[in-house]
Amino acid sequence: MSGLRRFVLKRLLLTIPILWGVSVITFALVYLTPGDPVDLMIGLNPNMSPAEEAALREQYGLDEPVYQQYIDWLVAALQGDFGNVIRTSRPVSDLVVDRIPPTIALGLFGWVFGLVIAIPTGIYAAVKKDQLGDDVSRFIALFGISIPNFWLGLMLILLGALWLNWWPVLAPRKPLFHPEMLWYLILPGLTIGTASSATLMRIMRSSMAEELNKEYVTAARAKGLPERTVILKHVLRNSLISVTTVAAFLTANILAGSVVVETVFSWPGLGRELVQAALRREVNLIMAITLLVGFVIIVMNLLADIVYAVLDPRIRYD
Amino acid sequence: MERGRITISGFDPERVTEREALSDWTDESSSETKSRWWRAWRRFRRNRSAMLGLAIVAIMALIAFLSVPVKIAGVTVQPFHLAPHRPDKILYLNNPDVEIYQQPNFEYMMGTDQNGRDMLSRVMVGGRYSISIGFVVVAVTATIGVIYGAIAGYYGGWIDEIMMRIVDTIFAFPGLVLALVIVTMLGKGYWELVLAFAAFGWAGYARLIRGEILKVKQEEYVTAAKALGARDASVIFRHIVPNAIAPLIVQASLSIGTVVIGVAALGFLGLGFPPGTPEWGTMLDSTRQTLIQGPGGSIPWWATVYPGGAIFLFVMAMNMIGDGINDALDAQEVSNVNQAGGG
Numbered sequence: 267m268s269g270l271r272r273f274v275l276k277r278l279l280l281t282i283p284i285l286w287g288v289s290v291i292t293f294a295l296v297y298l299t300p301g302d303p304v305d306l307m308i309g310l311n312p313n314m315s316p317a318e319e320a321a322l323r324e325q326y327g328l329d330e331p332v333y334q335q336y337i338d339w340l341v342a343a344l345q346g347d348f349g350n351v352i353r354t355s356r357p358v359s360d361l362v363v364d365r366i367p368p369t370i371a372l373g374l375f376g377w378v379f380g381l382v383i384a385i386p387t388g389i390y391a392a393v394k395k396d397q398l399g400d401d402v403s404r405f406i407a408l409f410g411i412s413i414p415n416f417w418l419g420l421m422l423i424l425l426g427a428l429w430l431n432w433w434p435v436l437a438p439r440k441p442l443f444h445p446e447m448l449w450y451l452i453l454p455g456l457t458i459g460t461a462s463s464a465t466l467m468r469i470m471r472s473s474m475a476e477e478l479n480k481e482y483v484t485a486a487r488a489k490g491l492p493e494r495t496v497i498l499k500h501v502l503r504n505s506l507i508s509v510t511t512v513a514a515f516l517t518a519n520i521l522a523g524s525v526v527v528e529t530v531f532s533w534p535g536l537g538r539e540l541v542q543a544a545l546r547r548e549v550n551l552i553m554a555i556t557l558l559v560g561f562v563i564i565v566m567n568l569l570a571d572i573v574y575a576v577l578d579p580r581i582r583y584d
Numbered sequence: 585m586e587r588g589r590i591t592i593s594g595f596d597p598e599r600v601t602e603r604e605a606l607s608d609w610t611d612e613s614s615s616e617t618k619s620r621w622w623r624a625w626r627r628f629r630r631n632r633s634a635m636l637g638l639a640i641v642a643i644m645a646l647i648a649f650l651s652v653p654v655k656i657a658g659v660t661v662q663p664f665h666l667a668p669h670r671p672d673k674i675l676y677l678n679n680p681d682v683e684i685y686q687q688p689n690f691e692y693m694m695g696t697d698q699n700g701r702d703m704l705s706r707v708m709v710g711g712r713y714s715i716s717i718g719f720v721v722v723a724v725t726a727t728i729g730v731i732y733g734a735i736a737g738y739y740g741g742w743i744d745e746i747m748m749r750i751v752d753t754i755f756a757f758p759g760l761v762l763a764l765v766i767v768t769m770l771g772k773g774y775w776e777l778v779l780a781f782a783a784f785g786w787a788g789y790a791r792l793i794r795g796e797i798l799k800v801k802q803e804e805y806v807t808a809a810k811a812l813g814a815r816d817a818s819v820i821f822r823h824i825v826p827n828a829i830a831p832l833i834v835q836a837s838l839s840i841g842t843v844v845i846g847v848a849a850l851g852f853l854g855l856g857f858p859p860g861t862p863e864w865g866t867m868l869d870s871t872r873q874t875l876i877q878g879p880g881g882s883i884p885w886w887a888t889v890y891p892g893g894a895i896f897l898f899v900m901a902m903n904m905i906g907d908g909i910n911d912a913l914d915a916q917e918v919s920n921v922n923q924a925g926g927g
Binding site for chain 2: 283284287288290291295296408409411412413414415416417420421424428518519521522525526529540541544545547552556559560561563564567
């Protein structure tokens with residue numbers, strides 16, 4: 267077997283226990299914390315009689331041992347059945363599927379924005395290492411990492427929607443690919459992309475700076491290649507490899523950001539749905555979204571590792 | 585030799601080690617550890633942005649502490665009252681001139697909020713929640729993470745394998761999502777939030793310290809300690825951990841900001857504290873709707889700008905300190921890539 271194929275296979279096998287672990291954590295978060303789903307329902311309906319309570323517990327299988335509950339839940343979940351939303355009796359999976367495209371759109375925008383800002387700035391900072399340009403970019407990155415995304419979102423609404431009147435205050439209730447929606451996407455997209463691009467910029471800078479110190483750079487320069495060629499053709503290519511390794515981390519960042527940013531901008535995605543579910547204590551919905559988030563991050567991790575192995579053959583033989 | 589890992593590339597590590605050893609050699613060679621931290625502190629002190637960050641954090645913490653008196657079991661332990669008003673006092677009840685959403689003026693420098701409470705006082709008191717949770721969570725998670733990572737790294741083998749797969753699993757979730765779910769299940773409140781962020785936040789430290797331990801485990805002094813019959817716990821915590829601690833401190837100082845933002849985010853989402861709590865994020869939650877709807881055509885920007893600005897200022901100052909510590913300890917450029925699963 268070729269090195270690459272073996273690496274991918276090994277990596278896939280390693281993913282299985284983690285996927286299983288993700289399901290255990292999701293289940294444990296909801297079922298092992300004090301207060302089970304029925305307690306939450308009692309909170310919604312305090313007049314419930316003990317008999318009704320017991321009936322509900324039986325209906326949800328809460329009188330069974332924990333492992334049995336877990337298996338039941340997992341088997342159903344593997345078939346795409348996460349139960350119903352308690353309030354509306356709509357299947358959870360339906361609702362979740364509806365919420366995925368807006369989050370993907372938002373995440374992609376954030377990603378692209380992050381890359382477009384971070385890569386050139388990172389290169390610039392590395393080339394001007396320890397000069398003024400580097401300090402300025404460092405300060406901007408610090409700014410981007412430190413600013414709370416919900417506050418940045420509110421400030422953008424204040425500026426772009428209330429003072430400049432360029433955007434509506436709330437997301438228009440239109441289909442996702444309606445021009446108004448896409449125009450509105452800029453605000454949450456900028457908000458969600460800021461922190462990622464700041465982090466990415468620092469990573470880009472340090473990996474560039476490291477590459478610039480290597481001997482092949484000296485060799486290329488000694489050969490008389492123009493500095494532009496050295497940087498854009500030789501160094502950039504190698505330092506971009508290390509950027510792929512943070513892809514999964516950035517996805518996690520963007521998903522976490524979407525929880526807050528979608529709420530600020532009333533963007534109809536998964537993150538906002540999770541917050542709504544948390545406020546209404548919709549256990550089934552919370553579990554479905556949490557599980558999905560975990561899966562997405564694991565898959566991104568896997569993809570990033572495989573891309574890394576394709577780009578950098580050395581990694582396959584560790 | 586101080587530690588086997590000077591990582592600035594472009595330097596010849598041998599030369600640096602030798603030079604440091606020469607220049608620092610004194611009669612009292614036992615002061616090696618002390619002088620290493622002393623050198624780091626000297627470097628930190630020269631770093632202007634880090635010192636500025638330290639000053640900002642100190643002032644904000646002091647203001648929060650002195651804002652309103654603290655009583656423990658009926659005894660006043662902190663008598664100062666810097667805040668011009670009580671944070672929960674509804675001003676228009678006593679003073680008919682004050683309105684809700686009063687514009688900032690000389691008397692109410694940050695204006696008033698939607699219930700006619702003084703914003704300045706609330707922002708001053710608000711630091712108590714965010715700042716203390718940030719430090720408490722980082723202390724708890726770093727401690728758990730060190731113990732966990734040290735055990736995994738020291739014993740290796742299948743213990744390590746299982747322990748690190750658990751860490752990998754935690755890393756599959758963003759810390760904020762886990763904290764959100766936990767707080768939903770536990771309910772709102774200070775210690776609930778601490779638990780929510782501490783429950784999984786240790787994973788990043790565990791991974792970090794394990795990596796460090798794998799590096800120093802092979803050092804001769806560890807073999808020597810083992811050969812002398814030191815117990816495992818003593819080898820781990822007296823010999824290995826102190827030599828692996830520098831990156832941990834960097835990570836911890838950079839994480840405080842992340843936790844503070846996370847706590848404020850949950851407060852903002854309406855999940856962190858009961859409504860009306862003068863916590864920075866929770867204060868934003870109550871004003872968000874009004875900002876979006878714009879009451880009576882006027883926009884009470886001060887109700888959003890100031891509490892959020894306080895979070896921003898604190899987190900920025902904290903990150904400046906973290907960067908300064910990073911430079912001072914000569915640790916690797918920490919890109920803080922493991923905020924997932926806690927942070």
